[in-house]
Amino acid sequence: MSGPGRHWDPFGRAIAPQRDAIKPPRNAIAFPAWLTPVLLVLAIGGIGWMIVAAVFLGGGEAVLVPAVLIGAAGGAVILVDTLGKGQQSRLYRYFRAAEALGWSYRIAPTYVQGAPGLAGTRKRRPGGGGAGGKQVPAFMAEALEKAEVSKREAGAAPGTPESELQAVYKAIPELFAPRPGQPVAMTIEAEFWGETEEAIPFWMGVREMEMNTTFAARELKTDHAGQTGDNGALLMMVAAYRLDRDTGIRATLLAEAIGDSRKDIKTESAEFNARYHIAARGTGSREDETAMAVLQALTPATQTTLLDLWDRYRMQAIIDGRVVHVSGYERINTRDPEILAQRLGAAAERFAAAATGFKRYVE
Amino acid sequence: MAEVMVLVVVLAVAAATLFVLTYNGLTAAQTRVVQGWSGIEVQLKRRHDLVPSLVTAVRSAMGHEDAMLAIVTESRERAMGALADGDTGEIARQEAELTGALHKLIAYSESFPEIKATGNIETFQRQVEETEDQIAAARRLYNGNVQDLNRRILGIPGNLIAPMAGIGTARSFELDPAEARAVYAVPDVDLEGARGAAARISHGDRS
Numbered sequence: 336m337s338g339p340g341r342h343w344d345p346f347g348r349a350i351a352p353q354r355d356a357i358k359p360p361r362n363a364i365a366f367p368a369w370l371t372p373v374l375l376v377l378a379i380g381g382i383g384w385m386i387v388a389a390v391f392l393g394g395g396e397a398v399l400v401p402a403v404l405i406g407a408a409g410g411a412v413i414l415v416d417t418l419g420k421g422q423q424s425r426l427y428r429y430f431r432a433a434e435a436l437g438w439s440y441r442i443a444p445t446y447v448q449g450a451p452g453l454a455g456t457r458k459r460r461p462g463g464g465g466a467g468g469k470q471v472p473a474f475m476a477e478a479l480e481k482a483e484v485s486k487r488e489a490g491a492a493p494g495t496p497e498s499e500l501q502a503v504y505k506a507i508p509e510l511f512a513p514r515p516g517q518p519v520a521m522t523i524e525a526e527f528w529g530e531t532e533e534a535i536p537f538w539m540g541v542r543e544m545e546m547n548t549t550f551a552a553r554e555l556k557t558d559h560a561g562q563t564g565d566n567g568a569l570l571m572m573v574a575a576y577r578l579d580r581d582t583g584i585r586a587t588l589l590a591e592a593i594g595d596s597r598k599d600i601k602t603e604s605a606e607f608n609a610r611y612h613i614a615a616r617g618t619g620s621r622e623d624e625t626a627m628a629v630l631q632a633l634t635p636a637t638q639t640t641l642l643d644l645w646d647r648y649r650m651q652a653i654i655d656g657r658v659v660h661v662s663g664y665e666r667i668n669t670r671d672p673e674i675l676a677q678r679l680g681a682a683a684e685r686f687a688a689a690a691t692g693f694k695r696y697v698e
Numbered sequence: 699m700a701e702v703m704v705l706v707v708v709l710a711v712a713a714a715t716l717f718v719l720t721y722n723g724l725t726a727a728q729t730r731v732v733q734g735w736s737g738i739e740v741q742l743k744r745r746h747d748l749v750p751s752l753v754t755a756v757r758s759a760m761g762h763e764d765a766m767l768a769i770v771t772e773s774r775e776r777a778m779g780a781l782a783d784g785d786t787g788e789i790a791r792q793e794a795e796l797t798g799a800l801h802k803l804i805a806y807s808e809s810f811p812e813i814k815a816t817g818n819i820e821t822f823q824r825q826v827e828e829t830e831d832q833i834a835a836a837r838r839l840y841n842g843n844v845q846d847l848n849r850r851i852l853g854i855p856g857n858l859i860a861p862m863a864g865i866g867t868a869r870s871f872e873l874d875p876a877e878a879r880a881v882y883a884v885p886d887v888d889l890e891g892a893r894g895a896a897a898r899i900s901h902g903d904r905s
Contacts, residue, residue, distance in 0.1 A: 603733040604839040605846040635737055635835035636828075695828070 342439055342528035343536040345575035345658045346503055350528055354440045355494060357430040363420035368566035368670045371415055372547035378408035422524075424672065425543050429525040432680030438529030442494035443540070449501045451511040451520035495526055503540070507653055509587050510573050510662035516590030516649045519544070521571045521662065527683065535691045539574040541683060546666060558668040559647070560678065567668035568675055570682055572648075574690045575660045579698050584628045586615035588641065588652045600626050607638045610645055629654075632697045640693040648686065659697065661690045720850075720859045727847040731868045734840035738871060741833045742781055742793060748829060749774045749800070752822040756803065759813040766803055773799040786871055793833075800826060837871050844868045 342350040384401035392398075416422065426442055433440030500523060504511055513520045523540035530536050546569040548555045557563045586600075588611045600613040613633075617625030632654055644650035648663030665682045669675060753767050773796040780792040804823055807813050814820060848867045851860040860866070 602839075603730060603737045604842060605727065605730050606842040607839065634832055635741065635839055636831045639835040639838050696831070 343538070343577060344528065345538050345577070345660065346499070346506055348499060350439065350441075352439050352528075354433055354438075355426075355430065355442050357423070357427045357442075359427050360420035360423040363424065364418045366415050366419050369547075371412055371545055372549065372566075374408045374412045374415070378405050378412070381405035381408060421545075425524060428543065428672075428676045428679050429527075429541065431676050432683055433527055433529075435680050436529060436684055438527045441526045443500055443523045443526055444494065444497050445522060445524060448497075449504050450522045451504065451508070451513070495523075507573070507655075507660045509589055509653060510651060510660060514590060515592045516645075516651060517662065517664075519571075521573065523573070529687065531688050531691050533688075533691065535576055535694065537574055537576040537687050537691065539572060539683060539687060541573075542571045543679065544569045544571065546668075548668070555666065556668065558666045560667075562668045562674075562678075564668040564670070566670045567666060568670070568679075569664055569666055570679060571662070571664045572683065572686050573660065573662040574687055575658055576691050576694065578654075578657050578659060578694065581657045582628055582632050582654055582697070583656065584615050584617045584625055584632070584654065585656065586613060586629045586632065586654045588613055588654075590645075590649070590651060600629050602630060602633050602638060604635075604638055607633075607642060610642060611651075634696050636696040637693045640696065644689055644692070648689065650690070654697065659690075659694070663690075716855060717859060720855050721863055724847070724850055724856060724860055724863060724865050727843070727850050728865055728868075730843045731840070731847050734836070734843040735871075737836040738833065738840050739781065741829060741836050742777070742789075745796075745826065745829045745833065746774055746778050746781075748822060748826055749796075752800075752803070752819070752826060755819045755822055756807055756813065759807075759819060766799075766806055770796075770799045770803050786869055790871060797830065841870045841872065844870050 340351060342352065344350045381401040381404035385398055385405065388397040388401060422445075429442070430440060432438075503523065510517075511521045521542055524542045525540070527539040527541065528536070529539070546567045547565060548567070549565045556565060558567070591609060591612045599608075600615060601608050602613070613629060615625050615629045617628055641650065641652065644661075644663070648665060650661050650663040652662075653660040663686060665686065667675060667678045667682065669678070749770060753770055757764075757767055773792070777789070777792040777796045780788040783789075804826070807819055807823070814823075847865075850856040851865065851867050
């Protein structure tokens with residue numbers, strides 16, 4: 336929906352130009368970059384230990400020690416993020432990027448019922464656990480509450496209402512769930528509305544996650560800008576823009592799990608079929624009409640552009656009537672806050688341009 | 699004896715399964731090469747169909763005949779003939795010539811804003827450029843299919859089964875380096891009274 340003084344929004348929301356003002360974090364404790372990965376390794380090790388204890392040592396008290404270890408490590412991860420003002424730093428980086436690019440910006444609630452993965456939980460609230468929502472342990476609820484306080488102290492406006500974000504997750508769940516090509520579930524931490532250099536209006540949801548590549552393959556230790564380092568950020572992005580024609584289909588172009596599936600729509604390209612699993616449903620009743628509409632959108636140039644974007648961003652896409660939704664991620668191999676802030680804005684801008692790169696070929 | 703029979707049957711079933719899977723993989727790859735070629739043909743025909751409209755628009759804007767228009771028209775005729783004959787090498791050559799002729803015509807029309815602004819030249823020009831993008835993309839996809847087929851044929855057990863099935867390697871659709879250079883070189887347009895525009899072209903600024 337768009338109109339005078341409104342941004343175009345793929346989910347039909349009326350969004351007026353706005354930018355949630357975030358203050359730079361103060362009194363943040365600088366923990367060493369390796370601490371969070373070590374705590375996560377401890378937590379994962381604790382899970383393995385607990386399984387072994389439950390299966391081979393008969394459970395009971397033997398499970399208690401690893402359970403405490405998992406709880407302590409998990410709590411410490413949240414504590415490190417809270418005391419290090421990790422969330423506030425991220426929100427401030429998004430704000431800086433939006434300000435530099437002239438985009439609208441709204442922070443999004445991190446924990447939403449219906450969100451994919453672990454974020455699909457609801458905080459324990461006085462008087463009940465929420466309408467059917469899962470409850471989190473008390474220590475986590477406390478840490479989350481601190482994070483909310485930290486967010487308010489940062490001068491953050493109310494941001495996106497939870498119900499709106501639920502609608503976003505419901506509209507394109509395929510782009511948020513973990514799957515081949517998308518290593519972890521994505522939840523939105525900030526929303527942007529803007530225009531590309533070619534004046535194409537777009538919406539974008541982003542989430543920056545900490546990344547450690549100590550044990551990863553060598554090529555993952557250097558990012559696309561040539562920056563090398565074991566600690567950095569994984570910037571996950573999902574974007575949408577409007578086409579000038581109604582394709583009449585809802586086609587999902589997601590990563591193939593293993594090889595080339597037999598149960599999908601095939602294009603003329605072996606490489607494209609090996610990379611993407613294409614499924615579609617159309618407004619018409621005939622399957623061949625739907626397949627024809629998909630192939631009409633997937634012109635040769637659309638396919639080669641998507642292949643290039645797969646190599647660059649692991650881009651997956653949904654063509655839904657008049658709207659194209661895409662998701663992808665970029666590695667930034669540094670924890671330097673200043674470089675990270677600069678690279679984040681540039682990466683989001685490049686992603687928006689890349690995502691709209693095949694618009695004219697689909698049309 | 700019974701064990702040997704079981705072993706023979708197991709090996710025979712395994713060999714038959716391998717044969718069927720490889721054969722199916724080869725025929726599927728061969729089909730995709732044919733489909734990929736059809737994709738190129740569709741785009742080439744689309745461009746052939748656009749040329750007369752572009753030529754007519756430029757001619758009517760100029761108000762007189764020009765040798766360049768004749769070259770474009772003749773190049774199109776030869777490209778259509780080559781496509782009908784189906785010789786990929788000849789198609790590549792003729793399409794390269796047509797591309798070169800079209801680029802020169804576009805550069806020519808861009809040198810005269812009054813021509814460019816007339817009729818639908820800009821629209822046709824955009825369509826030609828987009829079709830060329832599609833041709834390049836279709837060629838890339840086709841060549842990918844060719845590589846896939848050839849890799850299957852040259853590897854084991856494809857190299858044993860392909861000759862039995864009568865499936866041979868396919869040729870990529872590519873311009874030789876000299877032709878590619880000629881096609882993508884900036885056209886040398888010498889126009890009286892259009893020195894400024896020609897200078898713009900030689901500097902690669904076509905805005």
